[in-house]
Amino acid sequence: MNIPVSKNPRIVIIGGGFAGIALEKKLKNTNYQVVMLDKHNYHTFQPLLYQVATGGLEAGSIAYPIRKVIQQYHDFYFRLTSVKEIDTENQKIISEIGDLHYDYLVIATGSKTNYFGNKEIERNAMSMKTIPQSLNIRSFILENFEQAVLTKDEADRNALMNFVLVGAGPTGVELAGALAEMKKEILQKDYPDLDISQMQINLIQSGDRVLNTMSEKSSVAAEKFLDNLGVKVWKNVRVTNYDGRTISTNSDLSFDSATVIWTAGVQGAIVHGLDAKSLVERVERIRVNQFNLVNGYDNIFAIGDIASMETEKFPQGHPMMAQPAIQQGDLLGDNFIKLSQNKPMKPFEYNDKGSMATIGRNKAVVDLPKYHFSGFFAWVVWMFVHLFSLIGFKNKAVVFMNWIYNYIRFDREGRLIVRPFKKRSFTTFTSDEI
């Protein structure tokens, strides 16, 4: 992989998400050589992917070039590649662009969409974990309307204008809200020859409330916001299949829809080669101790979504969200420094700063550890927290400007279909996995 030999021990980090980048920043000016591998050359601010998918933001505003992060750091390297396997015996990773020896390995590969083994859903539904996927959803939404304008078949038209989101976690809820606003602010004006009131947004949830990782109070508030926006929320319904046209569920309920976006589950983006005993099979996560050291190894760490640290408070590991990832990356960076100074490592303790979700203009729910609130103030808090979490001054400025513009003008201008448009039949539609 053409990495220069260094007198410093080499840390290889797989993945430039929240965890990997937090760790990398801590390692600057230390006595390690750091090599980061990622299949994208940029870090993605995933919490705002839904705004890229619905045209509110450009992709560039929520991404940051990884090479720019390490521009000023000495003995840091980046390689654009997918890791195929880890060879723990010989301490090397095997990737598409060659092998690489490591002294320490940090697995920060994050998570991917979990279709719970249903291959037909996986083939026909879309997911929204990456920028290419979000851009694809954006194009696809608009293509559906271009298509709906053309058809004289009412059933087809209804299916094209029926958007089904499966899973009412933060991603599903925020996307449903944004779609509902897109309907009012954009689609109604852009497609005067369609009866946009026919457009449906159905949010299907297997549990008995939306945002089930948040407080009851927030669930109730969020559901009310969704209802006001015209989103139909279906609870206690489990989607059993989607053939590209019809969604079946475990009840009598079924929908005809050209667009199913699946946010109903995540699982670790596992890397092959670790001992089976180190894995939590059901969710494909890697079992780590309180120093994020992978069970059974003394030089392999896992941080972020992929890491399952089972504690008394979190018997199934921490929630797969940005905050634990950033905190684990930060701490592991400090611990690598302690290691090089022969000091004892510090165990991880999760500092739950709370969670939040926005449902649209002036509407959000916020759970702080001891206080829950919703409405306009929550929405302002949501905006500032997200704005300040973005990497880079320009991204902050551009996102802020876009938000002001979209808010004042009831508009979102990101509606370019940047892929060849083909009039399609439902049966030829294929998935977007990139």
Next chain:
Amino acid sequence: MNIPVSKNPRIVIIGGGFAGIALEKKLKNTNYQVVMLDKHNYHTFQPLLYQVATGGLEAGSIAYPIRKVIQQYHDFYFRLTSVKEIDTENQKIISEIGDLHYDYLVIATGSKTNYFGNKEIERNAMSMKTIPQSLNIRSFILENFEQAVLTKDEADRNALMNFVLVGAGPTGVELAGALAEMKKEILQKDYPDLDISQMQINLIQSGDRVLNTMSEKSSVAAEKFLDNLGVKVWKNVRVTNYDGRTISTNSDLSFDSATVIWTAGVQGAIVHGLDAKSLVERVERIRVNQFNLVNGYDNIFAIGDIASMETEKFPQGHPMMAQPAIQQGDLLGDNFIKLSQNKPMKPFEYNDKGSMATIGRNKAVVDLPKYHFSGFFAWVVWMFVHLFSLIGFKNKAVVFMNWIYNYIRFDREGRLIVRPFKKRSFTTFTSDEI
């Protein structure tokens, strides 16, 4: 094509470029039904495509949704499609999504890259006429460096870092300047493990000066700017072939390069079905009279790059640029209004406002009809003219902000590779035509 019947005569406009949009805007509040067809759902501000290709701007900032242009207009329709043929006898166009009858047809299809019949160059070189092509060039430039980092073969590495631009018109010159700045400002910092001084930018021109449509004075100034930036300008050299690795020319000169960007010629983007007598074969343009009426027809017009209006001053038709296109679109709109009022049409007279090109930070050349200047002031003029020509307040604001940021920080952040990266050999490389 599912367009409602109207009591107004129907004008079908093929193409939402400068000419088509200028015409469309003039036709609001008139007694015509207007249907615009385009294979993209957005208007592209082509003069800034090179900044998208080199990471200075996001694609969304230089594009504008066509449906947004006509949101407020009554009896206006847009359809996303490619036109396959015109059936002049039955007054209808035949497209991928069905047929459409017209009372008046306006062909505003613009121009496409002219490879002068060389299929191998067409297959292996890239062109930069659309947003998908510019994004592809951007990804490709960065992929070359990711690839160069990996290879131990010096010849391969040099070819990956050798950028050859064919054609020294405004597009070639501006792209060369932007690449040279990208080299200094970005690539040198992003790829510390490469010797970026090995990166070459070669600009090849078959004529004896760059910017040969501008004044001699501007050519000399532009060439000096390019030289200062380290761009190698080759004059009186004609490229004869490019096999994906080696570029041959009509002289002893040859280059090994992974990236050839072809800006050496344009031709009309012809639509089939017109009488051969209406065409100027060599450049695939449509012969029109002074009212932009296509020779041999009384209800078919052509405007912009595709139209060749042979006058005393322009025996080969007007230059294929934004200004004649906008002016012809404007005038045809006025003439349609006159037509509906039974007033005589006004003949077209080109008002040459001058031309300009920028070569990089603080460097541009401007030709006004009676005055030529270059340097910092020209660069400021260039910026403001382009800024104010962009459609939409938000695009203007975002572009302005990006320019200020890029200028102050010597940076350009648009360096996301948004397509799957594969380590490739030169032989498997295929063209990017979208």
